[in-house]
Amino acid sequence: MQTTPFCYQLDKPDYRPSSYDNHIQRTLSSMKGQYVDQEAYGQMLAEDDVLLYEVYEILRPEISGELMSGVSIVHPGKVGTEYFMTKGHYHSVLDTAEIYYTHQGFGYMVMETPEGDWAVEELYPGRVLYILPRWGHRSVNASPTEDLVMYFIYPGHAGHDYGTIEEKGFRKLVVERNGRPEIIDNPRWSHANG
Numbered sequence: 001m002q003t004t005p006f007c008y009q010l011d012k013p014d015y016r017p018s019s020y021d022n023h024i025q026r027t028l029s030s031m032k033g034q035y036v037d038q039e040a041y042g043q044m045l046a047e048d049d050v051l052l053y054e055v056y057e058i059l060r061p062e063i064s065g066e067l068m069s070g071v072s073i074v075h076p077g078k079v080g081t082e083y084f085m086t087k088g089h090y091h092s093v094l095d096t097a098e099i100y101y102t103h104q105g106f107g108y109m110v111m112e113t114p115e116g117d118w119a120v121e122e123l124y125p126g127r128v129l130y131i132l133p134r135w136g137h138r139s140v141n142a143s144p145t146e147d148l149v150m151y152f153i154y155p156g157h158a159g160h161d162y163g164t165i166e167e168k169g170f171r172k173l174v175v176e177r178n179g180r181p182e183i184i185d186n187p188r189w190s191h192a193n194g
């Protein structure tokens, strides 16, 4: 780990960091139960465990004075009518924020709080999204052809809680209807919460 100030490049055409500590690749099989159309999910998985998204992490010590950063790339595609998306999570230390800067593509950040608030923000090049503390987040690629490429920064001690979202999902889904993205209620979420 670096002990003096350091730099890395995020260059066109793909904005992957010039150096990084970790490269995560998440495929369809890691998203069991997350897509609302379970039949489409099963059929697709039987054919191929496709790559949904990748994360390049620049890691630092997991303490509050440090910052984690990196690049996430969500590839284009759909499971049924629902666009490819990240697992989504809360930060384990709920009271920690995050910033996302979109380099390329078009999509949405789907967000909600444990208190019942929700928000969906568009993501496109040049746009900065500030995610407040307590807001769980999932990125969705709504482009038919392009990667959604984003740079992110969050506090070193934040940690990741995936379990809550794995169990309940998000309140809102982004699906394609008549060739366009649409934000709808997640029927599975309502069911899970009675």
Ligand code: PAN
Residues within 6 Å of the ligand: 055, 070, 072, 086, 087, 088, 089, 098, 137, 138, 139, 152, 154, 158, 160
């Ligand atoms: C990002 C995310 C990244 C992948 O670094 O971890 O976009 O999404 P999942 O972690 O939900 O698979 C971030 O928000 N970190 O806190």
Ligand code: ZN
Residues within 6 Å of the ligand: 089, 091, 098, 137, 154
């Ligand atoms: Zn996060």
